[in-house]
Amino acid sequence: MKIVETAIPGPLVIEPRVFGDARGFFMETWNAAAFAEAGLDLTFVQDNHSRSQKGVLRGMHFQNPGPQGKLVRVTRGAVFDVAVDLRRSSPHFGQWVGVELSADNRRMFWVPEGFAHGFLTLEDDTDFLYKCTAPYVPQSEHSLAWNDPEVGIVWPATGIDPIISDKDASGLALADVPVFA
Template sequence: MKAIETRLPGVLLLEPKVFGDARGFFLESWNRQTFAELGLNLDFVQDNHSRSSKGVLRGLHYQLNEPQGKLVRVLSGSVFDVAVDLRKSSPHFGQWVGYELSADNQRMMWIPPGFGHGFQVLSDSADFLYKTTAYYAPQWDRGVRWDDPAIGVEWQLDGAPTLSAKDQVLPLLKDAEVYP
């Protein structure tokens, strides 16, 4: 497993070793020992799988008081995946990174607790899998607008994105509850 540091400390782009031949491929997406060797001693408690069609944008989501770390990957299709630092005390507060994750490039991203997360589907559809370090707690579910100019995510849009009703009314960063 190759870990690539991003400009946001703690957020990692991960490239697993892929063993392929004419039959297909094999890769190890999670191995506690391998991740520990990368300095990621993680205890995952939940796996989530979503399928979305082209143009769907989900996010930017996070969970207060019971923050989740997320290991994300794409099983089919491709997405533009984004992490935003939402820790008020961080020198990187409000900054973002984004990468294409796809079934073809097999990349994963580690998004530690304290960050917002979102993705935009680039392909006709995408199956998105994420492991979390804390259970979903709806009472702490929060979000920030995907198009907040204070954050300035450079989404790869071709027209208006398809948003959930919840994502359409998320607050701007200046009005959002964030981490200390």
């Protein structure tokens, strides 16, 4: 696999080795030893799967306390996936990085603890899978406003207004969320 650093230290784009032929393809999406050798010695405790129509925006979510690291990928469709640095001590605090993940490019994205995470679906019937390093704890979940002007995420145009949940519509400004040390 190939590890690609992003503009913010921490989040990583992971390009797995894909073996293809006339029958289709094979790729390894998780191997604890290989990831540890690449510096990602991770233990996952929960896997999640969502399906969304084009234009659905989910995020920007995080847990504090009980932060989750997330290894995310798309198995059908495409998303624009975003991580926002919520570590107050980081020189990149409040900055974001985004990457397109799709069934075609087969990339994965590592979002470490201390980051808000979300995505915008770019195609109908997009399947999004993620492995988490900590269990979901509803009372620890928070949402950073997906459109906070201080963060300034530039979401790609989909031709429709983003479809968001009531919870995500009430996301807080960066100045009001419980950030990390």
